[in-house]
Each structure stands twice: as structure tokens, then as C-alpha cells.
Amino acid sequence: MSISQTASRNGDRASVVSNGDDLSIATSNSGGSGGDHGELRYLATSTAAGGSAFAAERHDSVRSLGSASEEDENDASKWTEDQVLDYFKNVCIGDVMSNYLKDFSEHYAQYSANHDKAIEYLKLVRESSSRLNLRSDATRDAHQKLLLTLERAEKDTRVRRLRLESFLLSPVQRVMRYPLLLEALLKYTPEDHPDHEDVALALSIAGSVATEVDRKSEELVNRQRLAELQSTFDWAHLLGGVQLKLDTFTKLVGQRKFVRKGPLRKASSGKHLYAILFNDFMMITVSDRRGGVWCYEPYRLPIQTYDLLARDPTKDQFELVNLKNSEVLQLRADTPAEASDWVKDIMKTANHCYDVMCEALTAGIQVSKVKSVISQEAREKILQGGKPAVLSKRY
Structure with a gap:
């Protein structure tokens, strides 16, 4: 997961936009116009399942720096790391993350609960391709259309030869990565930094959300299993x-x-x-x-x-x-x-x-x-x- 952060020269307000596998955290100056602008992009490497915890220090996170406006006497593309850190030292994202995470629980729980069923269905469709004659006409046609769609999509170079199953897993893993990301961010945020308290709060919310998603997902999966069994008892x-x-x-x-x-x-x-x-x-x-x-x-x-x-x-x-x-x-x-x-x-x-x-x-x-x-x-x-x-x- 990468985080893109864009800030105005004089501003310290932030907003979050989810964009595919990227979480964009943008900061802007709410007051004024015509200010000089620079762009900071840094990569926060999250953990893979069961992998080592990510550690990305703020001062090691700089990956690229956009150029400032022509009126800016200091060329931003030539800034030193210390200048960049000083430039963004008052940027805060903790409160934005807190608000962003509050809406996760319900949607992620529903998605996680249905994830296993989706994977099972895709497996059934793929395995049934060799014996479609054993199924009803409607089922055979639906499976055949889905198989053709999957095969065509998986040949697209943009998916990097990954199957749909891999992309379906990403949202399930994502919610578990946020606590790790915020934990690392908090670790490298000084206690006297204006964002320290809000990042700590966001970390607490992220942990609670992950726990709640697990609980709700288990409840939904349980109810699905009970419903399936209900229909199979004589x-x-x-x-x-x-x-x-x-x-x-x-x-x-x-x-x-x-x-x-x-x-x-x-x-x-x-x-x-x-x-x-x-x-x-x-x-x-x-x-x-x-x-x-x-x-x-x-x-x-x-x-x-x-x-x-x-x-x-x-x-x-x-x-x-x-x-x-x-x-x-x-x-x-x-x-x-x-x-x-x-x-x-x-x-x-x-x-x-x-x-x-x-x-x-x-x-x-x-x-x-x-x-x-x-x-x-x-x-x-x-x-x-x-x-x-x-x-x-x-x-």
C-alpha cells in the first residue's frame, strides 16, 4: 500500500482519498490562493500476511518532490531532506484518518463475510468448465460467460497475470494493515508533534475497527452457514x-x-x-x-x-x-x-x-x-x- 501526500506550501489541512491500492492523503491551504506549491510522495510499506511489521520513518519516506512555482526563489526539486521535513513538520493527518476509519466496520464486515463464498463460487466455476454438460442450460451459459470474461481480463497486462481471487483478497487484508501503518507512523511522530495525539487516537480506532470487523464477519458467516444447513435438513x-x-x-x-x-x-x-x-x-x-x-x-x-x-x-x-x-x-x-x-x-x-x-x-x-x-x-x-x-x- 502506498500513501501519496500532497500539500500546499502554506497549508496544513489534510484530506484522504482512497484510490485503488493507494491511500492518498492530501493537504491544502484553505486560506488564500496563488501560494507556492510542492508535492511530497512517500511510500509506507505495509506488512504482507504474517510478514514482518513495516517500519517507515517520516524522514526516510521521501520518494519524490514536485517542483515549486516559477515565482518561488527556492527550487523545490533541489530541496534537501531537512528542508522537506521542515516544510511538512506541521502537516497533520491523524484526525483525517480517524474520520476515514469510522465508516469501515459495516462495509468491511459484509465484504469479509462474503469473501469465502465468492472464492468458493469462482473455484466451482473454474472446475466446472470441463464438465459444463452436467449442468442446466442456464447455469452452463452463465458459467461459460463468466469464464470467458475472467480469461479475457486475466490476459490484460494491467493485472500482472493475477487472478480475480487475488484482487478479492486485497480488501480483506487492507483493514488489518491500517493498525500497522498507524503504529509505525506514531512510532516516528515526536510526542510534541501536533499530530501525535490524533495519530494515537486513529491507531486506537483502527484496532477497534479491525476487531469489530472480525466479530461482525464471524456473525455473518455463522448466519450464512446456519441458513444453508436449515435448507438441507429433512x-x-x-x-x-x-x-x-x-x-x-x-x-x-x-x-x-x-x-x-x-x-x-x-x-x-x-x-x-x-x-x-x-x-x-x-x-x-x-x-x-x-x-x-x-x-x-x-x-x-x-x-x-x-x-x-x-x-x-x-x-x-x-x-x-x-x-x-x-x-x-x-x-x-x-x-x-x-x-x-x-x-x-x-x-x-x-x-x-x-x-x-x-x-x-x-x-x-x-x-x-x-x-x-x-x-x-x-x-x-x-x-x-x-x-x-x-x-x-x-x-
Whole structure:
């Protein structure tokens, strides 16, 4: 990312203009006309993902200097570095950056949430080019037109042989670069400089915006996943056909969140299953492809996570314990790593939900029809291999 800064000779007001990959910070004299003008362009090198933090001192940032007007007795193109620094020593951009960053949160969150879906769609379009005959006429035509457009655009020398995916990633990375840029700017701004306080404020806002974008983006992605799953469950075979709304706010753990999903098999018979874990319950289903779309029918009723334990990850197998009905289901994942990840995610979710339920019951708060849960001591014994048929602890 480069920053272009243009200032009038006598002015110190700044404005920010976003221009592609450049953030232009222009300063101008609001009072007067006919003043002498010079231009300073400096490059602030930001970090690549996971790279080293950028460090660009103000006095090392000069890249080019425009010429002053003919009336100026001092030729700006021949200025020394000290003259340039003196010329711009009172230029301030911190307040401009603060105002510029305040509008980022909502737009960047929406974009970040949709970014992964866009990448997945482009991948689907590119991979389907060799088998377009398997798709409907409308889909085939749309994919073919998009492919031709992409191929034509990617041959343009201006894109430097980069794919659209690379450009779609830039806005996602950009919001994370601003804190690094402002941190470096603050580092090389003296405390007695008039811009020091405003740059510090802009840095604080940039950090808050990045955090808020992450939070909102995660929320949007979660809601998208819940909506997708909502349409793939075969509710006719679940709870007498009564639909369970996935995207909802639960009394126990707040907003329902998707945790993970994936194929599993019964260790005894090899029957193919598909498990879906949320923060408040888990579904064990059988999957079926209908009309090109995967649908899921329940293999077991939903298991509340506070009634759930996962234990004994051995190679690619683990046991799923339903404390409510004392059922132990032996499952097999595709790899030992996946089995271990399932156990970790199930136990993390189950422990949190169990703790929240215990706190609610202890406080006399009614969050469901449940009036008791198994004791922590009993849970520990079961995790060590004990039988799940144990007494519950009442509150």
C-alpha cells in the first residue's frame, strides 16, 4: 500500500482519498490562493500476511518532490531532506484518518463475510468448465460467460497475470494493515508533534475497527452457514415434521453457532453418518444427495451438548456418550487427526454448555425443562471409561 501526500506550501489541512491500492492523503491551504506549491510522495510499506511489521520513518519516506512555482526563489526539486521535513513538520493527518476509519466496520464486515463464498463460487466455476454438460442450460451459459470474461481480463497486462481471487483478497487484508501503518507512523511522530495525539487516537480506532470487523464477519458467516444447513435438513423425519429454526438466540448460550460438521462412520458396521455440531446441540444424521444437493436425515434425535461427552480417541475412533439415555456410540473418522479434532471440539462445546447450565440451575434460572444435570464427578468417571448410567446432581 502506498500513501501519496500532497500539500500546499502554506497549508496544513489534510484530506484522504482512497484510490485503488493507494491511500492518498492530501493537504491544502484553505486560506488564500496563488501560494507556492510542492508535492511530497512517500511510500509506507505495509506488512504482507504474517510478514514482518513495516517500519517507515517520516524522514526516510521521501520518494519524490514536485517542483515549486516559477515565482518561488527556492527550487523545490533541489530541496534537501531537512528542508522537506521542515516544510511538512506541521502537516497533520491523524484526525483525517480517524474520520476515514469510522465508516469501515459495516462495509468491511459484509465484504469479509462474503469473501469465502465468492472464492468458493469462482473455484466451482473454474472446475466446472470441463464438465459444463452436467449442468442446466442456464447455469452452463452463465458459467461459460463468466469464464470467458475472467480469461479475457486475466490476459490484460494491467493485472500482472493475477487472478480475480487475488484482487478479492486485497480488501480483506487492507483493514488489518491500517493498525500497522498507524503504529509505525506514531512510532516516528515526536510526542510534541501536533499530530501525535490524533495519530494515537486513529491507531486506537483502527484496532477497534479491525476487531469489530472480525466479530461482525464471524456473525455473518455463522448466519450464512446456519441458513444453508436449515435448507438441507429433512425435517419431515425429525421431531414429527416440526422444523427447528437454526438461526436463533438460545436461552442457554445465546446466539446459536455452528461449530463443525463432517462425515463419520459407525465403528461396528461401517455405516456412513454425517455429524453436525452446534454450540448447544449435536445432530447425527445420514446424508443423501438429492438433485445435486446434500440433504440430511436424523439418525438420532438432537443431543443437547450439556448431555454430551466424547472420549477415548484411539487412532481414528472415538466414543460419543449421550448422558441422557446412557447410549454410547462408537464412531470412526477418516483420519486420527480428525477423530482427535472431533473430541476436542465436542468437549470444548460440551464443557461450556454444561458450566452455563449448572450456573443457571444453581441460580434458580429456568432455561429449559431440565431440572438436573449429571454431576461433575460423574462426568469425570465416565470420561475415564465408566458407564454413563449414573445419578444426576439436582439443584
